[in-house]
Amino acid sequence: MTQMALVIDLNVCVGCQACVTSCKEWNTSGESGSLADFNPYDADPSGTFFNRVQSFEAGSFPDTEMIHFPKSCLHCEDPPCVPVCPTGASYKRKEDGLVLVDFDRCIGCKYCAWACPYGARELDEARKEMTKCTLCVDRIHDEHLSERDRKPACVLACPTSARLFGDIHDPQSVVSQAIRERGGYQLMPEWGTRPANHYLPRVPTTAAGCGSDGCSCKSAGSTTDEVSEASGSPDSQLESQLERGELHLASIATRI
Incomplete structure (x- = not known):
């Protein structure tokens, strides 16, 4: 079965937030509908984001370095968010392995958010619907776009090419080769969710x-x-x- 996913190179991510803003721009005007923003420029901003970058300092002074860690839905191969949904709004597609939400069925009960060990789901407070990364499903399958542009908005926007996209079940894909050659790893594999997204370790x-x-x-x-x-x-x-x-x-x- 095809399993589309992201592979993120932590060695070259500079925390510029380009992936965050491009994701917000594309999805808030696409099939996912308007994504809420409350006081976006206030001291305590809040809103709905499919993708976030967490930055933290590692090491001890003076030998310290800044680590930027992008995080979004990992499109698990065994997603715990799917079986807990009482309405079937959360589902995993067989054709590409993406974990998606049917907004027409979602009742905003938050069961899926509680089941997700990665905190990858966010309730849109304005719509009262659960939202998450879709890997820009409305873009990657759009035949009106060139093959080069059929990638998630975050991948196209990354200035350092830190984000790779492809089928991890295809041994010849760019993501499979990166995982194999660079020691790509899954986030919190002990949960048994088999995350599709992988990270390439820092050097x-x-x-x-x-x-x-x-x-x-x-x-x-x-x-x-x-x-x-x-x-x-x-x-x-x-x-x-x-x-x-x-x-x-x-x-x-x-x-x-």
């Missing part, structure tokens, strides 16, 4: 210089040519990345 930043043992370029499986390109001019580096299809549209805009 220690103690080494100095590109190409060293601690360099993220080398740890990501880059070839000698790729490392050489990384040390070249910005224009040549951008051109080579474009040819390999490693940059998304929004990422290109931020580099020109």
